[in-house]
Amino acid sequence: MYYSNAILTLVVTPLLSAPLIYLIGRLFMRTGRAGAASNASQLASLLALAGTWKAYIDIVLQFNRSSATALRYITGSVPLQVDGLSILLAGLALTLGTLVVIYSRMYMRNEDGEEKYYAMLVAMTGAMIGLACAADLFNLWVWFEVMALTSYLLVAFYREQKASLEAGVKYLVQSAAGSSLVLLAIALVFMETGTLDLYRIGASAVGTPLMLAAGALFVAGFGVKAALVPFHTWLPDAHAQAPSGISAMLSGVVIEAGLVALLRAISALMAVTLSWGVLLMIFGALNMLVGNLIALKQTQVKRLLAFSSLSHVGYMVMGLGIALHAGTAAGATGGVFHLINHGLMKGLAFLAVGALLYALHIAKGSHNPLTISDLAGAAKRYPLATLALSIAVLGLGGLPPLAGFMSKWQILVAGVQANNRLIFYLVIFAALNSVLSLGYYAPIVNAVYRQKPSAAVLNGSSLPLSMQVPMVLLLLAVVVLGLWPGLVQWLTDPAGNAIMATFGGY
Amino acid sequence: MFNEMNVLMLGILGLFAVGLYALLAVRNLIKIVVALQILVKGAIMAFILAGKINGHMQTAQSVALTVIVADTMVAVIGLALAVQVKRRLGTLDVNELTSLRG
Incomplete structure (x- = not known):
């Protein structure tokens, strides 16, 4: 059990260090020097994340050396597992979490309660890592709830702003109602099978009416967090009103973590019905269409990006649905590849928009939303941020040499290879949606590069280095993954195989 | 007819019915x-009923305790938000929270 310590460290470090980060921040606040509290809590966050990174790298090395599909480790009565999907989600959460901690240095400076922000951010990262590693239905729910609790507080962080409060209330009510439905579903599964372990449930689940009801409740409950379409109405408000670093986390990993939780839960109920694949494909089509159509009429940039997250969840769900329905591992691999790419591209887009929002509004103490017309001609004054934003949105729109194209292409190819007429129509629908999405991405690029600078841009303040470094790193990642998509095959192949293995081993 | 299983089952259905109805019908944030x-x-x-049926009462009880802790935290955050909403907007009526649309 040489890897057991590493798994425990990976899951526990961020959660245990979150209260310490808060305390350190409070202690340094007593010294009364300007910025002491924020420097201290940010440094403590980075140290905690560094410890987590070390455990993560240990586990990845062990995992690649062993031939097992999942490393399992039971501490007390809490079973943990590390398979391809956990490594992928934990890696994405850690990457974005670390970059957002660096990014928030100036963005959050002098906000009231800055030390709470860093503590919550680290706790949220830890909760997502735990969710990725949970091997027990109830633990899955507990991690899910911790992630939700921290994100409620982060969404409503600007508590003097009416809009933030409103977004926080909507998010809390919908998400809490969803998680109580998940809890009922877990109770039903427990009633029927007498166990909470995902593997043993998968072995004994049969299609009784109670299990079918549990499956439906799982889809509705986790669907709220994963933003499947009829349950998505909290998403644009929450993602647009949160501080920009948090928007990047919410859009980049939190909704994907909800999707992974949904996958884990229904993978245990795989034998209950044969229609999971079809259900996921229907949700995929709905998400793509609704997300794109509403995004087309948005004028605020952050709201537009939030709606585009809906359509990208659609692509992931569609890839996974193709994989489950037709039994092709390529669909699952494409789906998780899009999960990584969307995390990086949407993270980059929100960080770039946040940098511009900071320069044009927040540095002057105003909380007005950033509109597309504010961005007119911003390329002259902010070349790096606007380049990052343009590359990110063009990648999201799926232009060829960028990361988003590669994963969309992989999903579409998997769909064509499935040799099924309905899936073929779905592939055409998805490709058309991808073109439609350029209808709202292109105006941003156009405004940034081809219009006369607006008054807001001319009066804007300069961008600090702590915002530019994370943007440059993510920008490089998006371009490099587009040119050499094979670089993350060591992540996506095991994750795709893990999904196929949990869904009954095709 | 009136054994304890049926009473528990009716209780679960009743609580969910009341809760879902209240979520849809009530406008006061604290009542939500x-x-x-x-x-x-x-x-x-x-969960308690499930433990009773399949004989794993210990698991059911430990789960129930954990859930009580977790959902108390949700209530705390919800009430904290309600306090802020009352302070900033001067009302607890959720129908007044309509500035974000579209």
């Missing part, structure tokens, strides 16, 4: 937080 609590209480009773 109460409605969320009622929903989760129904789920806790479902």
Whole structure:
């Protein structure tokens, strides 16, 4: 059990260090020097994340050396597992979490309660890592709830702003109602099978009416967090009103973590019905269409990006649905590849928009939303941020040499290879949606590069280095993954195989 | 007819029905937080019933305790938000929270 310590460290470090980060921040606040509290809590966050990174790298090395599909480790009565999907989600959460901690240095400076922000951010990262590693239905729910609790507080962080409060209330009510439905579903599964372990449930689940009801409740409950379409109405408000670093986390990993939780839960109920694949494909089509159509009429940039997250969840769900329905591992691999790419591209887009929002509004103490017309001609004054934003949105729109194209292409190819007429129509629908999405991405690029600078841009303040470094790193990642998509095959192949293995081993 | 299983089952259904109805019908933010609590209480009773049926009562009880802790935290955050909403907007009516649309 040489890897057991590493798994425990990976899951526990961020959660245990979150209260310490808060305390350190409070202690340094007593010294009364300007910025002491924020420097201290940010440094403590980075140290905690560094410890987590070390455990993560240990586990990845062990995992690649062993031939097992999942490393399992039971501490007390809490079973943990590390398979391809956990490594992928934990890696994405850690990457974005670390970059957002660096990014928030100036963005959050002098906000009231800055030390709470860093503590919550680290706790949220830890909760997502735990969710990725949970091997027990109830633990899955507990991690899910911790992630939700921290994100409620982060969404409503600007508590003097009416809009933030409103977004926080909507998010809390919908998400809490969803998680109580998940809890009922877990109770039903427990009633029927007498166990909470995902593997043993998968072995004994049969299609009784109670299990079918549990499956439906799982889809509705986790669907709220994963933003499947009829349950998505909290998403644009929450993602647009949160501080920009948090928007990047919410859009980049939190909704994907909800999707992974949904996958884990229904993978245990795989034998209950044969229609999971079809259900996921229907949700995929709905998400793509609704997300794109509403995004087309948005004028605020952050709201537009939030709606585009809906359509990208659609692509992931569609890839996974193709994989489950037709039994092709390529669909699952494409789906998780899009999960990584969307995390990086949407993270980059929100960080770039946040940098511009900071320069044009927040540095002057105003909380007005950033509109597309504010961005007119911003390329002259902010070349790096606007380049990052343009590359990110063009990648999201799926232009060829960028990361988003590669994963969309992989999903579409998997769909064509499935040799099924309905899936073929779905592939055409998805490709058309991808073109439609350029209808709202292109105006941003156009405004940034081809219009006369607006008054807001001319009066804007300069961008600090702590915002530019994370943007440059993510920008490089998006371009490099587009040119050499094979670089993350060591992540996506095991994750795709893990999904196929949990869904009954095709 | 009136054995304890049936009473528990009716209790679960009743709590979920009341909770979902209240979520849809009630406009006061604090009452909405109460409605969320009622929903989760129904789920806790479902766990107890499940433990009773399949004989794993210890697991069911430990799960129930964990859920009580977790959903208390949701209630705390919900009420904290309600306090802020009352301070900034001067009302607890959720129908007044309509500045974000489209």
